[in-house]
Amino acid sequence: MNASTTAHDARESGGAPLLELEHLHVTFGETVAVDDLTFAIEQGERVALVGESGSGKTVTALAILRLLGEARVTGAVRFAGEDLLGKSERAMQGLRGSDIAMIFQEPMTALNPLFTVGEQIAETIVAHEGVSPQQGRIRAVQLLARTGVTEPEKRVLSYPHQLSGGQRQRAMIAMALACRPRLLLADEPTTALDVTIRAQIVDLLLEIQRDEAQKRGMAVLLITHDLNLVKRFAQRVAVMERGVLVESGPVERIFESPQHPYTRKLIASRPRRQVTPVLPIAPVLLDAREVSVSFPTQAPGIRGWFRSDRFEAVSNATLDVRQGETLGVVGESGSGKSTLAMALLGLQRTAGGSIEFQGRPLASYRGREQTTLRSNMQVVFQDPFSSLSPRQTIERIVGEGLALHRPQLDAAARREKVSTVLKEVGIDRTALTRYPHEFSGGQRQRIAIARALVLEPRLLVLDEPTSALDVSIQQQVLTLLATLQHKYNLGFVFISHDLAVIGAMAHRVAVMQNGVIVETGDVEKIFSNPAHPYTRKLLNASLQG
Structure with missing residues (x-):
């Protein structure tokens, strides 16, 4: 008996759902996080709860486990017919981990x-x-x-x-x-994983759930914004917007014929190709030839640890980026993508090869010229919450580079420049006096982009800039980057493990495996007809996951 049969039989026989939420309200002070939520999960069923950040998905899961601290929770949460909201904390401790378990996002x-x-x-x-x-x-x-x-x-x-x-x-x-457990809550279990690892985790969860559904009727509530994962894993989907359940039903019906505008918006938010052709006369901004980066490794000895060998993180990498062009760099974690990026920026010592920016070796930039080089090569990191100082206002964060690289500007001129670039990335002037924690993930990433753009660079290195963003926010950021590239004729090195994002943004792609660029060329040609087995493996995993 498979999982879908188990769920179907439970409904046909009139048996009580395994989990039932009825008119669930969750408030934090005056803020309503979940508003009148009602839905149920049958034994052996796989249900996906989808929506953007702030839609109430994770709060719902934590409300089921009664892990929301000072929040006010009303309504009913019934598990196997028993009201969880009326149970003592001691009883809940016995339930958590045994009957209801949770896989956290990070x-x-x-x-x-x-x-x-x-x-x-x-x-x-x-x-x-x-x-x-x-x-x-x-x-x-x-x-x-x-x-x-x-x-x-x-x-x-x-x-x-x-x-x-x-x-x-x-x-x-x-x-x-x-x-x-009889119920598994999986909160974004594959968000920051490579495409191949993501596919493996999805296969693993499917295998385990089907096995446990036959033995004990285990059900899974999958919380995610990854629509490909929903299509592959779930039998039924519930869509939340700002704490409200706006639509639910079988996965096939929701994806083929969504009824609610918000559901249609989510489904339509997959990355869309939006590149401007590079001019044939566009000059080469960055030219790297046979670049290698290695690190010493340690081994245990009689008197402690000693250096035994060197690990080659990047081996003989050759690539170039022209003005107005996006070079995508893809590969699994540990393939050397970020190490290569740091070397291209001159922030990581190389073991061999050469790197030129605008026709000059990086090593030839000295003194004030090196300061100019730094302003012309900027980077946007994966996690803006970690890369933005929590103790500084947005004005100071974005204007810090101006204070260093444009000392001739006074405070008023800096503020005006910061305001202008924030407006360009869609952030209001009122943000100047606020702090990073007061913004959403997508807004923080826009601020990080503004910090890089305020110096008017020629080359931007983007290290997984959208991996942790919701699909609709991701599409907004990608559209913003494409617009800015076209307006300022910027060169991008776009590092990602998301091949759909690379397919939408890149002109050319370099595929890295174990520190080696195994294939490079026009992104559409490589994605449609990959020559290397590793590229085919990445593309197959992307289609599956």
């Missing part, structure tokens, strides 16, 4: 850095099943093996920072499955 934050992965998985088993720590550790090894972690006997002894992003996410899944 495992590096959710996992305790002071304990090994094995200890954290075993802790759940020991707490809920009363087994010995040794038995818990044995089960932890088995769970890591089941979730596809290589060498699980060794990985149980690893700390979270010693695992890759995909391994940490698998460890989170193992922890959530430790007590074989």
Whole structure:
């Protein structure tokens, strides 16, 4: 009996849903986060809850587990017929992790850095099943093996920072499955993962859910803004906008015939190709030839650690970027994309090769010329919340480069310049006196772009600038970047693991694997007819996930 049959039979037999939310309201002071939400999940069913950031998706999941602290929660949350809102905290502690488990969005934050992965998985088993720590550790090894972690006997002894992003996410899944829950809440489980790892995690969740649905009727509530993931994983979808459920139904119907304008907006927000042809006479801005970057590695010795060898992060990379052109750089985590970007900016020492900007080697820029070089080559990082100082106002953050590179401007002139560039990226002048935490993720990314543009650079390096954004916000940022590139004839180095984004933005693409550029050329030609097996693997994973 498969998962869909289980859900269907439960409905046909008139059995109570596994989870039922009825007129759920969640408020934080005067702010309404969830407004009159009613829906149910049957045993063995896979339901996706979709919407943009701030739509109330995660708040809904936390309300189910009663993890919202001082928030006011009213209505009904029934699990297997029992009202969770009326249970004592002690009763909820017994329920969390055993009957209802959650996979959080960012495992590096959710996992305790002071304990090994094995200890954290075993802790759940020991707490809920009363087994010995040794038995818990044995089960932890088995769970890591089941979730596809290589060498699980060794990985149980690893700390979270010693695992890759995909391994940490698998460890989170193992922890959530430790007590074989009846309901699994998965909050953006694949957001920051590479396309190949994302496809693997989706396959893993599908396999586990189908297996557990047959054994125990396990259902999954998937919280995501990734519509490709919804189409592949879920049977039914519920769409939330600003705390309100606006539409729900079978995945096929919602995607083929969405009724609500907001649902249609989400589905239409997939990246659209928007590139302006590069002029044949456009000069080369950046020219890199056989660039290599290596780092010393360490090995244990009799008297501690010693340097044993060098790890080559980038090997003989050759590429160029012309004025008005976007070069996409794609590859999995660890392929060397960001290291290459830092080398191109002159922020990472190279072990070999040459890098020229506007016909001159980077090493030849000295003194004041180097300051000019820095203003002409700017970078936008993946996470604007981490790259924007929380202690500075937006005016100081965006104007900091002007104070350094344009000392002739007085305070009034700097403010006017900052206001102008903020307006250009869609941020109102009232933002000048506010701080980063007062803005949404998409707004913070616009501020980060403004900080880079205020110096009027010739080349912009974009390191995963849209990976953590909602689909509609992502499309807005991509449209903004395309508009700015056309207006100012900027050169872009666009680093991403999202091939749909690269397909929408890039003129040419360089594919990196293990520090080596394995294929490069026109993005449409390579995406339609890839020559290298690794490129084909990335494209296949992108289509699946």
